[in-house]
Amino acid sequence: MADLDDAHHVFRHIKKSWMDGEFIEPAAFRLRERNGAFEEGLSVNWVEYFRKRTARETIRPLRDILIRKGRSIGGESKFALLNVGAAKSAAARFVPIAIITDEEPDDPSHALVKGYSAFNDQVAEELQKIIIVSFPAKA
Numbered sequence: 767m768a769d770l771d772d773a774h775h776v777f778r779h780i781k782k783s784w785m786d787g788e789f790i791e792p793a794a795f796r797l798r799e800r801n802g803a804f805e806e807g808l809s810v811n812w813v814e815y816f817r818k819r820t821a822r823e824t825i826r827p828l829r830d831i832l833i834r835k836g837r838s839i840g841g842e843s844k845f846a847l848l849n850v851g852a853a854k855s856a857a858a859r860f861v862p863i864a865i866i867t868d869e870e871p872d873d874p875s876h877a878l879v880k881g882y883s884a885f886n887d888q889v890a891e892e893l894q895k896i897i898i899v900s901f902p903a904k905a
Contacts, residue, residue: 767866772851776810782842790846795890797883807878815875821847825901831873843903856892860885
């Protein structure tokens with residue numbers, strides 16, 4: 767596990783239930799609670815891992831990885847693009863966060879946003895505000 771460079775980017779897969787029309791709800795960035803404890807970190811994917819010229823070119827190989835992992839990629843879902851440094855700065859209003867690589871055997875681009883369970887709602891709202899752009903997941 768290594769910290770991602772502040773100049774790099776991550777994608778968060780946004781399912782339809784986290785959207786209101788085209789608006790992505792802060793719920794998309796909340797850590798989930800299971801059995802009374804928050805998950806270890808917010809699951810994202812490191813865009814620069816794919817070594818593509820544009821973030822948009824990353825969508826197809828990322829979607830293929832997620833499908834192989836058994837994830838459902840709905841026709842109305844999106845990928846929200848965030849800058850690592852901007853995410854750290856936004857969260858810093860409440861708590862310092864780390865965005866680290868978390869390579870999985872079937873997903874080498876996997877990363878985690880960690881360190882904000884105590885400020886879950888507040889940091890989720892700040893992350894939602896710094897979405898650069900979102901792309902259709904089926905593009």
